[in-house]
Amino acid sequence: MAMDVKAAAARLEAAGERIIHMEVGEPAASAPKSVLAAATEAISRGKIQYTTALGIPSLRQRIAKHYLDLHGQFIDPDRIVITTGSSGAFLLAFLTLFEPGDRVAVANPGYPPYRHILKTVGCAPVLIETTPDTRYAITPDTLLAEHRKSPLQGLLIASPANPTGTMMTPEALKELIETAEAAGIRVISDEIYHGLDYTIDASTAASTSERTVIVNSFSKYFCMTGWRIGWMVVPEALVRTIERLQQSLSISVSTVSQIAAEAAFDGIEEMEAVKRGYQINRQILIEGLPKIGFTKFQPADGAFYLYADVSAFTDDSLDFTSAMLTKAKVAATPGLDFDPLFGRTSVRFSYAGSAAEMHEAVENLANWLR
Numbered sequence: 001m002a003m004d005v006k007a008a009a010a011r012l013e014a015a016g017e018r019i020i021h022m023e024v025g026e027p028a029a030s031a032p033k034s035v036l037a038a039a040t041e042a043i044s045r046g047k048i049q050y051t052t053a054l055g056i057p058s059l060r061q062r063i064a065k066h067y068l069d070l071h072g073q074f075i076d077p078d079r080i081v082i083t084t085g086s087s088g089a090f091l092l093a094f095l096t097l098f099e100p101g102d103r104v105a106v107a108n109p110g111y112p113p114y115r116h117i118l119k120t121v122g123c124a125p126v127l128i129e130t131t132p133d134t135r136y137a138i139t140p141d142t143l144l145a146e147h148r149k150s151p152l153q154g155l156l157i158a159s160p161a162n163p164t165g166t167m168m169t170p171e172a173l174k175e176l177i178e179t180a181e182a183a184g185i186r187v188i189s190d191e192i193y194h195g196l197d198y199t200i201d202a203s204t205a206a207s208t209s210e211r212t213v214i215v216n217s218f219s220k221y222f223c224m225t226g227w228r229i230g231w232m233v234v235p236e237a238l239v240r241t242i243e244r245l246q247q248s249l250s251i252s253v254s255t256v257s258q259i260a261a262e263a264a265f266d267g268i269e270e271m272e273a274v275k276r277g278y279q280i281n282r283q284i285l286i287e288g289l290p291k292i293g294f295t296k297f298q299p300a301d302g303a304f305y306l307y308a309d310v311s312a313f314t315d316d317s318l319d320f321t322s323a324m325l326t327k328a329k330v331a332a333t334p335g336l337d338f339d340p341l342f343g344r345t346s347v348r349f350s351y352a353g354s355a356a357e358m359h360e361a362v363e364n365l366a367n368w369l370r
């Protein structure tokens, strides 16, 4: 649905309208200069060949160092697998961990491809309803209640989460992982929005368990969506299976992107400046939206999303975002995309653009709703 809104916005733009894009979860900034330079240099050398299925060893080592620098956590580079974004990592993880028919818990609301990819590999996504009281996170109680109904084989968690931008405290994350694994439920932790945390420090599941499969990506913090590159941290016992799967499914990940990604870690200063921009945007929305009637939303702890309850205006978020686009010239995503059960009364705003656009969006929305 986010992509449908984007397409509708593009049609209006082609007709000469100016649209503020808050629909797709994509950084407006470019990848760090170090990335562009490394890619240019690699291309100018000319010979771009396959890499090993698990990825270029120096990149895997560099990612391991990142965990040491950021979390003080040693991770054996042999447990790191380079993937085609976190999207590619989900496929490898689901195929490796689960059998057709397995039940895998995901938070509702949540990122739609979790359910779509699970269904594609024959698994049953089990939506666990979450509420603002738990910052939209699954808790040990809600997990075990579902497990008692019929055993779960998997649990997929994300902190910061999409679409809510909410986070789990390090204690809540640890407790949930330990509860799940003690019950024999395999955990996958989607850490794609790590680095973009504003109120709570994002802690990695790698600090709690070596059994958890961690999925991460260069797409968000490093602004590298189109480079299609991410990584996994996997239990040692699964490395060989994942290597064989990746070899068969795609041989290896884009070599230019792997070379470029290694240089991303030299661009942290630049990316921290981008992050400061998101923080300003977040503040503009947190202060501006309530003044125009969007009074109910979660603290937006991380990522670049704000998930607003729009029940005061509508019970059809699809219609509401469509009218918002044509009348207020603001593109946002209907909650229905993330929550098939209750998303009719929610809208997700992505604030990965500029501060000027955020001010303009609030003003346009105010004029529309007045």
Ligand SMILES: Cc1ncc(COP(=O)(O)O)c(C=O)c1O
Pocket: 025, 084, 085, 086, 087, 088, 111, 158, 161, 162, 190, 192, 216, 217, 218, 219, 225, 228, 229, 230
């Ligand atoms: C929560 C979450 N996980 C994974 C992805 C996939 O990202 P990529 O495949 O670019 O790494 C996204 C993209 O928006 C996301 O929001």
